[in-house]
Amino acid sequence: MFDYDVAVIGLGPAGSTFARLAADSMKVFALSRPVGEGGFSKPCGGLLSSDAQKALSRFDLTLPKDILVDPQIFSVRTIDLKSGLIRHYQRFYINLDRDRFDSWMASLIPNSADIVRGVCRSIKRLEKGGFEIAYTDSEGEKRITARYVVGADGANSAVRKSLFPQKKFRSYVSIQQWFDEKNDSPFYSCIFDPDTSDSCSWSISKDGKFIFGGAFAPENCREMFELQKQKLSEKFGFKFGVPVKTEACMVLRPKTLADFCTGENGAFLIGEAAGFISPSSFEGVSWAINSARLLAQAIAAQNPNKSYHRLTRTIRLKLLLKRLKCPFMYHPLLRRWVMKSGLQTIEVTPTQRRPLE
Numbered sequence: 001m002f003d004y005d006v007a008v009i010g011l012g013p014a015g016s017t018f019a020r021l022a023a024d025s026m027k028v029f030a031l032s033r034p035v036g037e038g039g040f041s042k043p044c045g046g047l048l049s050s051d052a053q054k055a056l057s058r059f060d061l062t063l064p065k066d067i068l069v070d071p072q073i074f075s076v077r078t079i080d081l082k083s084g085l086i087r088h089y090q091r092f093y094i095n096l097d098r099d100r101f102d103s104w105m106a107s108l109i110p111n112s113a114d115i116v117r118g119v120c121r122s123i124k125r126l127e128k129g130g131f132e133i134a135y136t137d138s139e140g141e142k143r144i145t146a147r148y149v150v151g152a153d154g155a156n157s158a159v160r161k162s163l164f165p166q167k168k169f170r171s172y173v174s175i176q177q178w179f180d181e182k183n184d185s186p187f188y189s190c191i192f193d194p195d196t197s198d199s200c201s202w203s204i205s206k207d208g209k210f211i212f213g214g215a216f217a218p219e220n221c222r223e224m225f226e227l228q229k230q231k232l233s234e235k236f237g238f239k240f241g242v243p244v245k246t247e248a249c250m251v252l253r254p255k256t257l258a259d260f261c262t263g264e265n266g267a268f269l270i271g272e273a274a275g276f277i278s279p280s281s282f283e284g285v286s287w288a289i290n291s292a293r294l295l296a297q298a299i300a301a302q303n304p305n306k307s308y309h310r311l312t313r314t315i316r317l318k319l320l321l322k323r324l325k326c327p328f329m330y331h332p333l334l335r336r337w338v339m340k341s342g343l344q345t346i347e348v349t350p351t352q353r354r355p356l357e
Contacts (some may be wrong), residue, residue, distance in 0.1 A: 002130050004029040006299070007146035009120050009133070011158050012042070013052075014271030014288035015152030016105035019113050021296035028113035029144055031120055032106065041215055043176035043247035045204045046101070047188070052285035058293065061108075061147055067100045069207040073188045075346060078339065081193035081231055082332065085339045087346045093188070095206060098115075111345035118142075123149060123162040130266065148299065150268045152292070155250040157273035160176075160261060165263045169275060171198055173221040174251040176213030181205055182239040192229065194332050196224040199253070200282075203238070212240065215251050215282060253279045255323065260316050262309045270295050276315055280325045291315060 004027045008015045011032035046069070056063075072095050075088045109115060118137035126132055131149045135142060140330045145201060151159025160167060186205030191214070193201070201214030212232075216224045233237040252275055260275040262268065270276070271288035278284070291312055298308035328334050339345075 001128075003144045004114070006148040006217065007031070007131065007133050007144065008150045008152055009036065009123070010151065010153030010157075010271075010273070011106045011109075011115070012152060012154065012271065012283050012288060014107055014273070014292045016102070016109060016346070017289050017292035018150060018152065018270060018295055019115075020105075020109045021293065022299065023110040023113040025144065025300070028109075029133075029146060030113055030115045031133070032115065032117055032155045033119060033177060034117050035107055042098060042102075043174045043249050044098045045176075045188075045202050045211060045213060046096050046098040047204065048096055048101070049281075049283050049286060051283065052093045052289065053092075053094065053285045055289040055293075063094070063096070063101075064104060067096045067104055069095050069097050071095065071186045072098070073205070075188070075348060077189040077348075079191045079232075079236060080332075080335060080339060081191060081235070082195065084235070084338050085336060086236075087339045087345045088182060088343070090346050091188075095188075095204065097206075100131075112196075120153070120158045123159055125163070125265075128334055138343040148266050148268065148304075150270060150295065151263070151273040152270050152288075152340060155252045155277075157269065159267065160269055160273055163267045164261055164263070167260055169252045170255055170257075171218070172197075172215040172251050172253060173218050174213060174215050174249055175221060175225045176247045177240075177243040178245045178247075179210045179212070179239075179241050179243055181208050181210045182241055183210060192226070192230065192330070192332075192335060193228055196228045196231075198330060200329070201228060209244065210240070211236070213247075236270060250281060251350060252277055253282070254319055255279065257320060259277045259314055259320075260312075262305070262312055264305050265307070267298075268295055268305065268308060274312075276319065278322050280322045280329055287315060287319070321353055 008019045008030040076091045078087045118135045123136040130147045151157045189203045191201040197216045199215040203212045254275045270291040272284050276287035276291050295309040298304050301307035
């Protein structure tokens with residue numbers, strides 16, 4: 001009746017995890033945007049959090065070494081631009097190449113699944129049930145049908161916009177630039193500046209490159225991004241230079257339980273497409289992997305949408321609790337109080353860097 005049991009739109013960590021798990025029992029079609037030269041590259045610092053590491057450990061997966069990059073940094077330099085406060089906090093991130101990580105996750109999908117590099121053009125429900133997906137690849141426009149459709153296509157999800165247009169999320173523009181490394185010592189930082197954004201920015205050193213990015217309100221986002229760079233250069237000695245490349249995309253920031261959308265009537269949303277992203281840190285990989293795992297459990301149920309919604313209740317509640325953390329990070333007075341208190345800070349002693357022999 002249908003070409004496939006399930007069509008997965010998007011092959012980031014969410015889509016790749018679900019397609020890998022579902023392919024053992026279902027006929028899977030997976031559509032991934034082109035990557036590399038002229039393709040899509042997600043504006044992400046490329047740090048794998050401890051929660052994401054735990055999500056991967058459920059599958060007994062080990063990261064190949066060619067995904068890892070230098071250096072591995074174990075503290076974050078937190079900067080309050082307005083007050084000038086700087087504090088260091090210990091973190092257990094893994095520094096990696098995000099594009100290689102996504103490609104590795106996709107490589108784990110069994111050969112029984114049909115994986116296509118292309119762009120989704122439309123998703124529509126069929127009168128007889130199921131869905132028709134139109135997409136373009138290197139050969140032109142094509143169409144397939146599937147009993148189920150899974151939106152794993154991120155903040156600007158085509159599946160969500162097509163099938164659930166009433167769902168509106170609070171969104172930001174994530175902008176990120178890459179530079180040749182000119183700073184004296186590699187570092188990871190988290191930056192707060194209420195004059196340019198009510199969110200946060202980040203920087204990370206990675207294989208001889210220095211990355212700076214942040215989340216900004218859509219209006220005047222590029223102007224605020226450049227202003228923040230100027231402040232960091234003048235006040236804190238950040239060295240940027242000429243950008244090697246610039247990336248940008250939408251990022252969501254859920255606020256209430258009503259913000260989440262898991263889908264209905266045979267359509268499912270996982271990862272950031274469903275609103276599963278931390279409103280405090282914008283970390284999304286762990287939520288992507290865990291929501292995909294739960295959908296793989298639910299999709300064989302008699303009422304898979306109801307089952308998936310029930311199984312993701314813990315995710316939604318945990319993300320709501322993350323929201324309660326936001327005032328202590330983003331309200332200027334509360335943030336300064338936390339930073340001045342020294343709670344959970346570590347003392348950092350600068351060391352003289354010596355060249356390797």
